[in-house]
Amino acid sequence: MIRYLLRKEFKQLMRNPFIPKMLIGFPLMVLLVLPWAASYEIKNLNLSVVDNDHSPYSRRLTEKITSSGYFLLTDKSAGFKQALEAVEENRADIILEIPPRFEKDLVTGRGTKLMIAPNAVNGMKAGVGMTYLASIVGDFNSELVREIAPAGSSTASVPTIQIDSQFKFNPHLNYRVYMVPALIVLILTLLCGFLPGVSIVMEKEIGTMEQINVSPVPKAMFILAKLIPFWIIGFFILTVGSIIAWAAYGLVPAGHYYTIYLFATVYIITVSGLGLIISNYAQTMQQAMFIVFFFMLIFIMLSGLYTPVESMPEWAKWVAAFNPLKHFMVVMRSVFLKGSSLADLSVEMYALLGFAVFFNSWAVISYRKTNN
Amino acid sequence: MQQVKPESKSDSVIVAENLTKKFGSFTAVDRISFDVKRGEIFGFLGANGAGKTTAMRMLSGLSIPTSGRGVVAGFDIGTETEMVKKNIGYMSQKFSLYDDLKVWENIELFGGIYGLKKTEIETKTDELMRALNFESERNKLVGELPLGFKQKLAFSVSIFHNPQVVFLDEPTGGVDPITRRQFWELIYDATSRGITVFVTTHYMDEAEYCDRVSIMVDGKIEALDTPAILKRQFNADSMDGVFQQLARKATRGDI
Numbered sequence: 122m123i124r125y126l127l128r129k130e131f132k133q134l135m136r137n138p139f140i141p142k143m144l145i146g147f148p149l150m151v152l153l154v155l156p157w158a159a160s161y162e163i164k165n166l167n168l169s170v171v172d173n174d175h176s177p178y179s180r181r182l183t184e185k186i187t188s189s190g191y192f193l194l195t196d197k198s199a200g201f202k203q204a205l206e207a208v209e210e211n212r213a214d215i216i217l218e219i220p221p222r223f224e225k226d227l228v229t230g231r232g233t234k235l236m237i238a239p240n241a242v243n244g245m246k247a248g249v250g251m252t253y254l255a256s257i258v259g260d261f262n263s264e265l266v267r268e269i270a271p272a273g274s275s276t277a278s279v280p281t282i283q284i285d286s287q288f289k290f291n292p293h294l295n296y297r298v299y300m301v302p303a304l305i306v307l308i309l310t311l312l313c314g315f316l317p318g319v320s321i322v323m324e325k326e327i328g329t330m331e332q333i334n335v336s337p338v339p340k341a342m343f344i345l346a347k348l349i350p351f352w353i354i355g356f357f358i359l360t361v362g363s364i365i366a367w368a369a370y371g372l373v374p375a376g377h378y379y380t381i382y383l384f385a386t387v388y389i390i391t392v393s394g395l396g397l398i399i400s401n402y403a404q405t406m407q408q409a410m411f412i413v414f415f416f417m418l419i420f421i422m423l424s425g426l427y428t429p430v431e432s433m434p435e436w437a438k439w440v441a442a443f444n445p446l447k448h449f450m451v452v453m454r455s456v457f458l459k460g461s462s463l464a465d466l467s468v469e470m471y472a473l474l475g476f477a478v479f480f481n482s483w484a485v486i487s488y489r490k491t492n493n
Numbered sequence: 494m495q496q497v498k499p500e501s502k503s504d505s506v507i508v509a510e511n512l513t514k515k516f517g518s519f520t521a522v523d524r525i526s527f528d529v530k531r532g533e534i535f536g537f538l539g540a541n542g543a544g545k546t547t548a549m550r551m552l553s554g555l556s557i558p559t560s561g562r563g564v565v566a567g568f569d570i571g572t573e574t575e576m577v578k579k580n581i582g583y584m585s586q587k588f589s590l591y592d593d594l595k596v597w598e599n600i601e602l603f604g605g606i607y608g609l610k611k612t613e614i615e616t617k618t619d620e621l622m623r624a625l626n627f628e629s630e631r632n633k634l635v636g637e638l639p640l641g642f643k644q645k646l647a648f649s650v651s652i653f654h655n656p657q658v659v660f661l662d663e664p665t666g667g668v669d670p671i672t673r674r675q676f677w678e679l680i681y682d683a684t685s686r687g688i689t690v691f692v693t694t695h696y697m698d699e700a701e702y703c704d705r706v707s708i709m710v711d712g713k714i715e716a717l718d719t720p721a722i723l724k725r726q727f728n729a730d731s732m733d734g735v736f737q738q739l740a741r742k743a744t745r746g747d748i
Binding site: 122124125126128129132133136137327328329331332333334335336337338339490491492 | 553554555556557574575578579581583585587588589590591592593594598601602603604605606607608634
């Protein structure tokens with residue numbers, strides 16, 4: 122019986138004017154475009170300088186900052202108030218105020234204070250801009266120390282701590298290397314998690330669901346026939362995603378592909394079960410889409426895609442622990458970047474297996490061919 | 494209301510005893526009792542909202558009765574729903590074949606669902622296409638067919654597996670008189686093969702075609718007999734006259 126149902130599903134999928142295009146277009150778009158556009162690297166920050174000194178030193182500092190490549194000098198204001206207006210008008214993101222007697226105080230060794238005021242409407246941008254600016258100023262400072270201090274004087278021999286950083290597993294701190302595995306997870310979730318659910322709700326709306334419900338099809342078989350095509354599609358997408366990761370970004374998993382496929386199998390079953398639960402409770406497409414958006418938003422925000430789960434408050438960590446997306450994202454990043462094996466990721470495996478059993482049992486139980 | 498005689502029971506394909514369905518405080522179907530004999534065409538009439546579809550959904554195992562009991566094709570509709578489903582056909586008010594599958598693909602799918610063998614499906618499909626004069630439409634998507642064609646096809650699919658009973662919920666809604674006529678020929682043809690037909694309709698001329706007719710008003714069965722006896726009883730010259738007298742008593746409107 123199931124082969125008749127499977128044949129139906131495949132034919133319907135292929136004849137759908139939209140879905141086959143989306144199955145190809147969506148992963149390509151997400152994997153080829155997004156990693157280049159959505160970057161953590163903050164560049165082109167608009168800088169407003171309030172130079173109250175107008176000395177060679179203050180000019181030198183300004184030049185050093187703009188030549189770093191991270192800042193664009195978009196505004197020069199006579200006073201802080203004026204600079205703030207530039208921020209309000211969105212002409213500047215960050216203000217650097219150089220005090221009067223800046224050069225003089227430096228040369229005489231009295232020391233001086235600079236003020237950096239970033240626009241914190243976008244907190245992350247402000248934080249990163251601040252750090253960049255501070256490190257450039259620090260550089261400038263050590264340059265000056267070397268210049269001003271006469272050779273052999275005590276200042277030059279002050280021991281300084283130099284930090285030599287080495288980024289492990291992603292040596293160039295390449296944002297794309299970090300994002301691509303996570304984006305593959307996202308695509309799998311959307312396509313395998315929610316499409317089968319949506320296709321059931323569609324049958325409810327059209328009325329064919331009732332024709333199935335009044336027939337002797339066992340409910341588990343009907344559900345299986347809905348899922349199998351999407352599982353196959355899931356593996357197809359995973360393969361396409363891996364090829365793109367390699368071809369476009371030179372990204373090859375440090376671990377094994379079979380670890381990835383093994384976890385993907387469990388993960389796809391998990392999320393498709395979740396989609397089915399939604400389809401059992403939603404009566405219309407509108408309801409289904411709304412529930413999907415609700416869960417997707419929570420899943421993505423609490424997955425560690427953008428912000429690390431470790432730095433979330435305790436309650437959010439708990440929510441994330443029940444988020445299958447988070448676990449699979451950990452897996453993909455670890456296998457791709459660190460080369461983790463199944464043994465290293467046993468916690469994630471147990472978690473995903475648990476979710477798979479839980480969601481799918483719920484899906485089968487909540488699907489009713491007969492209503493009370 | 495007719496009493497079910499014990500000796501007629503063995504010959505009854507559908508038996509309803511005080512069948513009731515409540516949704517919260519609303520009683521959609523209120524203690525209805527009747528029986529339908531094998532090979533009979535049983536008309537199930539009533540205004541919109543009278544509870545026909547709800548009653549039919551209970552009898553076809555889609556909805557569990559709140560109280561009362563029913564037996565369809567020898568199986569209890571409260572406890573043996575899946576066995577009931579194996580032995581009935583059902584054609585809902587909403588057209589429910591797959592628009593994006595071809596004519597033969599729909600037949601194959603539903604034949605397969607009811608466990609027919611591949612060769613059996615093939616030969617029966619050929620027969621059906623010939624009987625319906627559908628041979629040129631065989632490879633068309635169902636969505637491209639005119640409504641009358643679709644309805645005839647939906648009915649043929651619903652009896653493709655030779656069920657004991659077929660439930661038809663307003664099967665001729667929106668089709669032209671000629672197609673309706675052809676549709677009723679198909680129904681007669683099905684009964685000649687021993688299939689019992691349980692049909693709801695709003696067309697009173699169709700009610701005349703039924704062996705027996707029940708008329709539901711506000712969830713209750715107000716009249717049940719052959720069209721001829723009902724007309725005599727209500728002093729009407731057509732079923733329309735009978736229906737008007739009974740339906741006017743209804744207090745509940747469209748739901």
